[in-house]
Amino acid sequence: MGALEGRKLTVMALLLAAAAAAGAGRVGAVGHFSVPVTGEAACAPEDVARSLSLLVQAREAERRGEVAGALSRYRAAVAADPRLADRKDPRFLGPSFERRLNEWIAGLKGGRIPAGTSALPDASYLFRRMYGGCG
């Protein structure tokens, strides 16, 4: 640490800055940038329609007892319209969904619900989305 001073430190800072600039250039070139829809609409109409379709599929999968399939579709629906996981929004999936989700999480963690490897990440996504954040 003591040797890092003067010109060496300047060179290190410039090399790191150049690496960060190169990284920024790459993200700028290949990244996906889209302005999120906010305000009254909060979601693009096509996203709202897609989320409703996914919700129907999720509930059908749930009725068939396919927890993994249901969770994957609920996740996709919430990704399309985040208001579904906002407990203060009228479009919220509801306290009964919240209760079922917590039961599924407990079941998946305890191995009582057989499901694929994506079920727990899908459930944890819905959980993180539902509780917390800056709002």
Add this chain to the structure above:
Amino acid sequence: MIRRLFAYPEEAWALAVMGALFGVVAAALVLFGNPASSGLCASCFLVNVAGSIGLHARAAQSYLRPELMGIVLGAFFAAFSAREFRVSGGSSTLLHFVGGAFVLLGCEVFIGCPIKALLRTAGGGLAGLTGLAGLAGGVLLAVLFLRDGFALSSRRALPEPLGFAMPVAAFALLATAVYGAGQAQPGGTSHAPFAISLAAGLFFGAAGQRSRFCVTGSLRNAALLRDFREGAGTIAFLAAVLAFNLAVGAFNPTLSFEPGAHTDLPWAFMALAMVGFGATLIAGCPFRQLIRAASGDLDAVAAVAGMLLAAGLSVRIGIGSSPAGVTDAGKLAVLLGWVLFLSAAAFKRKAA
């Protein structure tokens, strides 16, 4: 003892008591209704206020946070009564403005300021702990440059009325909130009752001004000056929140089930490392900048203005992360923040 706490806050025990009180009040605000781990998060509060004054339009993140106005007014009253309200500025004001903006964007990519990183860690969040490690790394890297002569241009005294801009703005926003114009709309952000939030904010501001509570500042002083007094406050904050969470059953060690967090650990690390590095160069994380701004430091006012604009921009162009992960705009913001701060560190040294 309370008088001694406020009159002589330089002793380690006093700073530790203050830090613990900070932690308990911040944790309690969550029980009263604030979002998880957001009893005290300067960057989240700035995003909420930015939304409430029209800088972005996402209802779920818009609320005229009484805590924020309380912090500014509490710090102002504390500074004024202790004769520490001194109006000054002109010390790399532009770097404060742009740097403040990038510090805020880094916080949004991580999802929380350094204080929220402590709160998230004390709740058992491994992503919070990863961010905290990044913050420490960023501060330690910045200390190398401070040791080697990094310094902002010297500050000069300015006419006193200029220093009232920040407290007056906070008071005006508070009056707006009291009259209901800025209250949360249906679907708006979660929050504790107004009076409790305001009282907590006034405490955070006054105690923060007296104790110089600052996560990055405490790390910097420990590494640069071998002065661990402020570190005692930070450790006490973490310990108090941890004890509180254990007592109320809110401690849950987890990576994937941390409320409101994402699991992109490398970017959580990188983002808060950039925040730690940048905040050390511009002398304060978002909370500290608010306290300095309320105490008459006009460069900090520039930093707060930069943070507020960045808060609006973060939501408008999708820089802020969500539980889905870090966006490409967020990654770009973190990398550009590193370019800015490393360039400043390279060229603003007397020894360089």
